[in-house]
Amino acid sequence: MTAARASAAHIEQARAARASYRAGSAAPTSGVAHGLVQANLIAVPADWAFETLLFAQRNPKPCPVLEVLEAGATESRLAPGSDIRTDIPAYRIWRDGQLVEETTDASAAWEEHPDLVSFLIGCSxxxxxxxxxxxxxxxxxxxxxxxxxxxxxxxxxxxxxxxxxxxxxxxxxxxxxxxxxxxxxxxxxxxxxxxxxxxxxxxxxxxxxxxxxxxxxxxxxxxxxxxxxxxxxxPQAAIMASRPPFAVTHAPGHMFVTDVPDAVYAT
Amino acid sequence: MTAARASAAHIEQARAARASYRAGSAAPTSGVAHGLVQANLIAVPADWAFETLLFAQRNPKPCPVLEVLEAGATESRLAPGSDIRTDIPAYRIWRDGQLVEETTDASAAWEEHPDLVSFLIGCSxxxxxxxxxxxxxxxxxxxxxxxxxxxxxxxxxxxxxxxxxxxxxxxxxxxxxxxxxxxxxxxxxxxxxxxxxxxxxxxxxxxxxxxxxxxxxxxxxxxxxxxxxxxxxxPQAAIMASRPPFAVTHAPGHMFVTDVPDAVYAT
Structure with a gap:
């Protein structure tokens, strides 16, 4: 019971954190919603999706895939009600391997590329x-x-x-x-x-x-x-080296905070 | 030293088994090359590759991916010198979700679809x-x-x-x-x-x-x-249900025998 109550309180913290990021606040997420999983983001146009997933499969230590949002999908199953375009505190927009913008709202990227496939990757x-x-x-x-x-x-x-x-x-x-x-x-x-x-x-x-x-x-x-x-x-280093025409990532240290307890991923 | 010698002997068994399958023999592989990993095969045209890899990522218990051979590749890194088109004892050829042929040599499938992406999946x-x-x-x-x-x-x-x-x-x-x-x-x-x-x-x-x-x-x-x-x-049940235009799989129980010791995949 204690664990369940603690978890509910933490989920409220996670939701409040995502809401504040959606409203525009930006800060590193280490320590936010203690005990809940946080995730890295990389989103690429659909014709780069297979290679991105394969890169992750071949490099599971740096790129453990927690979830894939198919082309155009924006709500993570790890955080019901979330919006991947707005609920991360800071995003980076990449063109041809160059970091061209850092923003707290990536909605315009999805408007420009409605086929973005989003990968949520485990975070230390x-x-x-x-x-x-x-x-x-x-x-x-x-x-x-x-x-x-x-x-x-x-x-x-x-x-x-x-x-x-x-x-x-x-x-x-x-x-x-x-x-x-x-x-x-x-x-x-x-x-x-x-x-x-x-x-x-x-x-x-x-x-x-x-x-x-x-x-x-x-x-x-x-x-x-x-x-x-x-x-x-x-994956951001891979973007710099490989120069896909377009990509969106989180800003380092500014993660997607989920509703999923860490224990779900413990062996 | 004992383990290393045993392993070398087993790798010889694995190579001999693959050579015999390449020459046309067909038999279930349970017990062949004791202590070396065996794998399931599913190969699909490149435009189905992302969904196949994603299906595996979302269903890791039935579909643990050991290796992906990119479009047209035919030699597995898990078995140097192997040929994925010939070294499995029996293949199944699928069209529109229907099993249309069982064969000991799938080379013709790669001639017809040079962009086949091959997934090797762990086997019990x-x-x-x-x-x-x-x-x-x-x-x-x-x-x-x-x-x-x-x-x-x-x-x-x-x-x-x-x-x-x-x-x-x-x-x-x-x-x-x-x-x-x-x-x-x-x-x-x-x-x-x-x-x-x-x-x-x-x-x-x-x-x-x-x-x-x-x-x-x-x-x-x-x-x-x-x-x-x-x-x-x-994945074969998924082929029957989902009807991709073309696919190649192993025949159930007739696996790809690798050179990799089981211990590599133990936690």
Whole structure:
């Protein structure tokens, strides 16, 4: 009963958050509606849909597909009553692989391309709740910042015209808690699962941890190890590299907040 | 070292089996190349590929995708040197949802439709090795028969033009070993995983266990329970229901034998 009540309260938080984003507010979503799944968005014209889904199937750690909204569909089954065009706090509009606009309302993109197919992809914010519940500190939350994300030199498996490098998110974890963080996140394969890399940013091709490619700078303290998880911003790196004529994504760290409890995706 | 040697011997068995199928021999593959993954095939023209991949994504228990061969590709990465057009013991050719031909060589289908996209889907024969290793009897192997498969009244989640009912395979398991069979198969989510149903065929809409829709009749003994697993023949039921203009599949029970050890897909 307690769990069910908590969940209802969290769903109210999720709905309120989506309503505020629909009304135009924009903020990173880490920590919003604790215990509910958050998702990355990539929407592409229908003739890129197969390759996008295949890219995800071949790269399940960065691109675990939670839902596909077929051409023109705008309501997610993971959040009844939602509208994928407006309910994310910030969107990015891409043309020929170039970021041309950041907006809080992507309705015009669907007017221009009524055949957009939307992919909702698991987000590591989901397992942050599990880390917090286990007493593992989440630095970017403590600091009220966005999680730091980095492009790496690791190539994803290509799919037709789509190719690109893996993007990772990073959390500094006290060395004594790294194994716990691995075990807890490993229970959530649908939201990136266990880390892809622990320590040594250089071997991922990351030159300088202090300057992430997306999100905010991290703060690494003594005794902490940088732990890297596959990130749902990876499709945005694929867009930059592969240059589809048009695409819409969320802005990094600004996710689609669903009504689905994290536990649904735990193994 | 022992495991590696065994594996090399098994890969030789897999290659020899594929060579014999390529030369025209046809037999069910249950028990062939023990410990290596077997796969179901569905190949569709390119304009049905997105819906097929989406149908699989939405129905991961019956349709766990192991590999997608892009339009016209014929060599599987799961079996270097293989040819998907010839290396399965028996194929079915479908036109407008009708089974029009069963053949040991599907090369003519690729000549007619050079844009066929091939999906290799996990097969429960994979975890049979684990069941056997745990002392759980596999009746259809003991009897030298094909596994019995049944169409059910359970609808799959549709994807665009593709829809249809779940197909299950059935193994009679001694009541005292059902929990073990659940636990062992549950470790292989990429090859259908845990059963979808234990006991009571009627609630799946199966009127008569003695008359399976595919494969051979089962033999249920005293103290055994019918245990049902999601089956990779499900796409064939979707073809019958959805009537794509053309498709190629394996014949039920006659799988694509890969070089990949089962353990690769264990969690």
């Amino acid at each position: 914010f989901t397992f942050e709740a599990g880390l917090v519940d286990a007493g593992i500190p989440i630095r970017h939350r403590e600091l009220g910042r966005n999680v730091p994300m980095y492009r790496t030199s690791t190539a994803c498996a290509p799919a037709g015209r789509l190719h690109g490098e893996l993007v990772v998110s990073m959390r500094p974890i006290p060395a004594s808690l790294v194994a716990d963080a691995v075990a807890i996140s490993g229970r959530f394969p649908a939201v990136h699962g266990a880390p892809v890399h622990v320590g040594d940013p250089a071997s991922l091709g990351i030159a300088d941890l202090a300057h992430p490619d997306f999100g905010d700078a991290p703060e690494l303290r003594d005794g902490e190890v940088p732990v890297f998880w596959a990130c749902g911003v990876t | 024969f994979t975890f049979e090795a684990g069941l056997v290793d745990a002392g759980i009897p596999i009746r259809h192997r003991e009897l030298g028969r094909n596994v019995p498969m049944y169409r059910t009244s359970t609808a799959c989640a549709p994807a665009g033009r593709l829809h249809g009912e779940l197909v299950v395979s059935m193994r009679p398991i001694p009541a005292s070993l059902v929990a073990d069979a659940v636990a062992i198969s549950g470790r292989f989510p990429a090859v259908h995983g845990a059963p979808v149903h234990v006991g009571d065929p009627a609630s799946l809409g199966i009127a008569d266990l003695a008359h399976p829709d595919f494969g051979d009749a089962p033999e249920l003994r005293d103290g055994e329970v019918p245990v049902f697993w999601a089956c990779g023949v499900t």
